Amino acid sequence: MTAHDVADEPRAVTYPGVQGHDGPAREEVSVGRVTLQTIADRVGVSRMTVSNAFSRPDQLSAELRATILATADELGYVGPDPAARVLARGSSGTVGVLFTQSPGAAFRDPIAAEFFASVAESLAPTGLALALLPTTNEGDLLAARDVPMDAALVYACTVDTTALDWLRRRRLPLVFVDQEAVGPDAATVLVDDRPGARAGAQHLVDLGHRRVAMLTTAYREPPGVAPDPASAGIGHVSRERVEGWMSAFVPAGVDVVAVHMNDNQEADALAAARTALALADRPTGIVCFSDLVAWAVVRVAHELGLRVPQDVSVVGFDDSALARTVAPALTTVRQDLVAKGRSTADAIRNAIAAARQGATGSPEHVLVPTALVVRDSTGPAPG
Amino acid sequence: MTAHDVADEPRAVTYPGVQGHDGPAREEVSVGRVTLQTIADRVGVSRMTVSNAFSRPDQLSAELRATILATADELGYVGPDPAARVLARGSSGTVGVLFTQSPGAAFRDPIAAEFFASVAESLAPTGLALALLPTTNEGDLLAARDVPMDAALVYACTVDTTALDWLRRRRLPLVFVDQEAVGPDAATVLVDDRPGARAGAQHLVDLGHRRVAMLTTAYREPPGVAPDPASAGIGHVSRERVEGWMSAFVPAGVDVVAVHMNDNQEADALAAARTALALADRPTGIVCFSDLVAWAVVRVAHELGLRVPQDVSVVGFDDSALARTVAPALTTVRQDLVAKGRSTADAIRNAIAAARQGATGSPEHVLVPTALVVRDSTGPAPG
DNA sequence: CTGAAACACTTGACCGGTACAGAACATCGG
């Protein structure tokens, strides 16, 4: 109850002399905004002591503290103002998250979502909040420039973002995920995509497949068959996977076609799947950028009357929930998103700690392992 | 380049007299931290003018501004300090998000994820960042108390949370989603669950079903058959749906059994499905708290050799991606999560604007519509 | 030629705290 009394006073009155720190304690200070000084005057102690009552209880006697807290409650004081505290302490308890795609994608893409879920949970015990920073800058507010934070996590961003520039200029400790670090001080958390992709491709080779397709993402490239399989894929993750696949296909002398799609979305995936399965020399094995794409391939194959895996084998990536859900269950390359999130949270904490100590040690670089998971969407090459 | 020069200086030096605002412009100020004053001294203008150069370009001549910006760059100044700006301006460009369950759940639960995706996207043009607030308070940091924000969104929270208390005490503008508002000043965004649920139930009644089960959530209640169907369900959403279902079943004189589960999770759902389908008098129609639950029912039915919808009809809720993906496609109650997110974003913006103007108008209350979507998981009652 | 409005800066106050180095007094082993 008491905590509410002051709220009903009109706001925005211009502080009636409360700021005059010199004057003696007043009896009627309760008008206007209540600050540490208001309480200090009322109780008859210094402002610093009131601050300690809230922030460092061991610095004053228990009874004085009780008195101060009681008075604070009586005056409707809710505790030190966060903004002021952030300024004075130089730390905000917030970690920014930068995501080039629309911020909604962090939630909609199941892989990103699972990763962020893990980050959020690993960070929670520390009390750090995750701030999703919009990259659009329509108004005068630009989150990457204006939001106080202790560090930032940069996830699969196109490098030339204004927002990222701001983070760098602010010299915030940065952790790059699924993306090469920009600048030498930043930590990275990368997935060991290449060996994983290679294992998936080798699996097809071992099953006797000699005509294969790779379906992968390439932002801003025209969708469809890529001119050169070896240099297919745009973006760190896509490139790594292509190289992994090729490192198994090329030595085996397999025929490879790469099909590009603009984004890892259902519509793009279906289109790419149609392209691949309509090739004159239809591939018998297809490696895909994600389980989502693999599933699209399965559906298009069924549409065309092809059986999976008897007529076409399909390998996904990520081992998302989808891989186990659909029929046939997908052979895929697993990445441990929970571990990835945890490593990222650790890297963030370390980066913050290092920055606080002014440490100039080399940044952390984590590699998250991958593993092939064989299920029902792959089988021996037909014929 | 220039912007980087200063960074290499050792940090944490104690400001060598830069703070002496009185002295004339110095030529060698570039040691230590650069603030507006540093630049002001160097250029020979007042600190306020430098501030304006960054924050209100229309307040000074273009050429002076150019000079100031150039000097700032030369000194390695990156722009006004966010923390200081937040304190001085009284606004932080951040909206808190409170979620009782582990913060990861915001990403993992597809319904919540889609909702937050929409909120984030609707808020992005404004430049507002979404800060996910951990509710755990292990260390000394407590986000709900310590993170500066302009408003907060409270989503499906158990009411008696410490974190929520802090938000209220801070008198932040609050928007409650899927949950009754706590306190009279808060806005709400609620889904019109009851009529939606009713439509789903009525659909079963119209198909001739006379023995039905409701599978719904009840935190902390023992899982299994609920003592009284009419009072089944715990939590705002669960209660609303139960009441909607009952409002169709009861007048029709249908036999109703309610089965509780602790959480809207796959394992709980499978258990509840087994309970329902193992009842002596097996229901022919089942209404479910979510599509996830409905899908669990479908799978358990198949396990038991029952056909859907010939032997059992199943109605889901939410119309998530799952409902269209699985076989048979689920009859379900659609809620428009994108609209819900947009409404929430609007409510947040309005709440912030109202708070700024000290408006005491009544808070916003939005009701998001629902609609029955009939697909393949429901059919006429057998026999 | 003159008063009002527009421009370009400056002044002073304020935003609401925290860090750190004392100072005053009490406790305690020797």
Added chain:
DNA sequence: CCGATGTTCTGTACCGGTCAAGTGTTTCAG
């Protein structure tokens, strides 16, 4: 009885900005 050590509290200096109300100048309509 004395210095060493603690416990409690205070003083000063900062953290780095923004706002609103001036103060001189120009500009321009009347």
